[in-house]
Amino acid sequence: MNVLDFARAFFSDGAHWHGYDGIPTRFAEHVGYSLEALVIAAAIGLPVGLVTGHYGRGGNTLALIATAGRALPSFGLLVLMVIWLGLGMLPVMIPLVVLAVPPILVTTYEAVRSVDPSPVDAARGMGMPEARVLFQVELPVALPLIYSGLRTAAIQIVSTATIAAYVSLGGIGRYIIDGLYQKDYEKVVGGATLVAALALVTLAVFWAVSRLTVSPGVRRSG
Amino acid sequence: MSGFFDLPSDLQHSYLGLVGLHLREALLPVLAGLIVSLPVAQLCVRFRWIYPPVLGVTTVLYAIPSLAFFVVLIDYFGQSETTVMVPLALYSLVVLVPAIVDGVRSVPPETLAAAQAMGFGPVRRYLQVQLPIAVPAIIAGLRVATVSSISLVSVGMLIGNQGALGNMLYDAQTYERSALAVNSVLTIGVLGVLADGVLVLVRLLLTPWMPRKGAGR
Numbered sequence: 241m242n243v244l245d246f247a248r249a250f251f252s253d254g255a256h257w258h259g260y261d262g263i264p265t266r267f268a269e270h271v272g273y274s275l276e277a278l279v280i281a282a283a284i285g286l287p288v289g290l291v292t293g294h295y296g297r298g299g300n301t302l303a304l305i306a307t308a309g310r311a312l313p314s315f316g317l318l319v320l321m322v323i324w325l326g327l328g329m330l331p332v333m334i335p336l337v338v339l340a341v342p343p344i345l346v347t348t349y350e351a352v353r354s355v356d357p358s359p360v361d362a363a364r365g366m367g368m369p370e371a372r373v374l375f376q377v378e379l380p381v382a383l384p385l386i387y388s389g390l391r392t393a394a395i396q397i398v399s400t401a402t403i404a405a406y407v408s409l410g411g412i413g414r415y416i417i418d419g420l421y422q423k424d425y426e427k428v429v430g431g432a433t434l435v436a437a438l439a440l441v442t443l444a445v446f447w448a449v450s451r452l453t454v455s456p457g458v459r460r461s462g
Numbered sequence: 463m464s465g466f467f468d469l470p471s472d473l474q475h476s477y478l479g480l481v482g483l484h485l486r487e488a489l490l491p492v493l494a495g496l497i498v499s500l501p502v503a504q505l506c507v508r509f510r511w512i513y514p515p516v517l518g519v520t521t522v523l524y525a526i527p528s529l530a531f532f533v534v535l536i537d538y539f540g541q542s543e544t545t546v547m548v549p550l551a552l553y554s555l556v557v558l559v560p561a562i563v564d565g566v567r568s569v570p571p572e573t574l575a576a577a578q579a580m581g582f583g584p585v586r587r588y589l590q591v592q593l594p595i596a597v598p599a600i601i602a603g604l605r606v607a608t609v610s611s612i613s614l615v616s617v618g619m620l621i622g623n624q625g626a627l628g629n630m631l632y633d634a635q636t637y638e639r640s641a642l643a644v645n646s647v648l649t650i651g652v653l654g655v656l657a658d659g660v661l662v663l664v665r666l667l668l669t670p671w672m673p674r675k676g677a678g679r
Contacts, residue, residue: 243534307605307609307654307655307658308651308654308655310606310609310610310613310654311609311612311613311650311651311652311653311654311655311658312613312647312650312651312654313612313613313614313615313616313617313628313646313647313650313651314613315616315617315619315628315631316613316616316628316631316643316646316647316650317647319631319634319635319643320631320634320640320643320644320646320647322635323634323635323638323640323643324640395521395524395525398525399524399525399526399527399528400527402527402529402530403529403617406620413527413529416527416529416530416533417529419533420529420533420620420621425533425534425537428530428533428534429530429534431530432526432527432530432531432534435525435526435527435530436522436525436526438525439521439522439524439525440522440525443521
């Protein structure tokens with residue numbers, strides 16, 4: 241049997257579509273964890289990236305923080321947090337947020353910093369206060385790049401949120417971890433397929449959001 | 463009590479032994495990824511239509527969680543280091559191919575024309591003009607690939623203790639010695655930052671023509 245057979249067997253088994261261990265439930269749980277982590281990471285990364293990018297300072301510090309965040313192993317962090325804090329949502333959120341903040345932070349900083357200076361100077365010359373320069377000039381131009389940072393973070397979260405199952409929570413990772421211990425490759429392959437599908441959905445959502453919110457003028461030049 | 467760097471004997475390695483094992487398991491895949499991605503990227507530059515599908519395939523591969531990848535590969539390679547290294551090599555492709563393509567494409571056409579006018583053939587032009595100019599972009603990709611590879615090896619613990627430093631996490635749980643988990647996480651983090659630093663140094667050595675100001679990025 242090859243991987244495709246396993247996947248077909250998994251998805252054609254009716255038992256996988258119902259109940260607390262059914263695909264709809266696990267999928268919804270996974271989306272829930274991922275969204276929560278992404279929102280928290282964005283709430284940290286976006287404001288800091290916008291402000292530092294606007295003033296063009298602290299790039300080296302941010303790069304250092306980003307490298308450190310990337311270097312910390314998500315899985316190790318999860319185990320450590322479970323040992324320290326016990327089972328629950330918090331020990332799962334901490335590694336996911338640590339994973340997602342660096343791409344958001346660094347891309348946002350780069351995006352705002354690399355905005356063409358002439359419209360920014362023009363806005364200042366028109367007497368716009370700094371906050372309006374940031375939100376009405378720099379932000380719309382930087383938006384496509386900011387989205388690409390959020391997208392990278394979201395894909396990484398979706399793929400890594402599977403580790404939540406290792407500490408007794410749900411999500412699609414349930415199938416992968418359970419399949420590993422039950423030596424049930426059908427489940428593992430099914431779970432992996434679901435995560436990859438969710439990642440593709442994430443890509444599609446980001447494409448749609450950027451179609452809707454990026455100004456046509458910016459889109460054409462970018 | 464035992465010291466911070468004294469490991470339980472079931473790990474079958476000293477602390478430094480685990481560090482060595484970890485580096486090998488993390489760096490060999492990146493090297494393999496680099497060797498594969500150079501020709502792939504060159505193909506993508508030569509034949510533009512290949513690039514979008516290649517990018518699509520690698521993005522989907524990247525979305526597959528490392529653990530699922532490991533477990534599926536157990537069927538082919540057993541619970542071995544190879545099972546851990548194959549997915550890591552594939553992940554590094556995802557980062558390296560676009561980095562190299564962007565780097566090689568960023569070479570100005572005048573430079574290429576000048577090389578051609580000097581009588582450079584395609585091979586020499588690639589090795590002596592395009593590749594050196596693409597070095598900063600390639601190293602930027604290598605930094606991301608290397609650091610994430612070092613941190614992902616630890617997941618290998620779940621498939622029969624193939625996670626090098628990550629194996630300490632299992633012992634930390636079973637023996638309730640949280641210091642082991644702290645040690646594992648910190649050591650992996652420090653290794654990642656050090657590897658990143660080494661790559662920055664390599665870039666500085668390889669690109670003496672670049673302006674030194676803002677060398678951090």
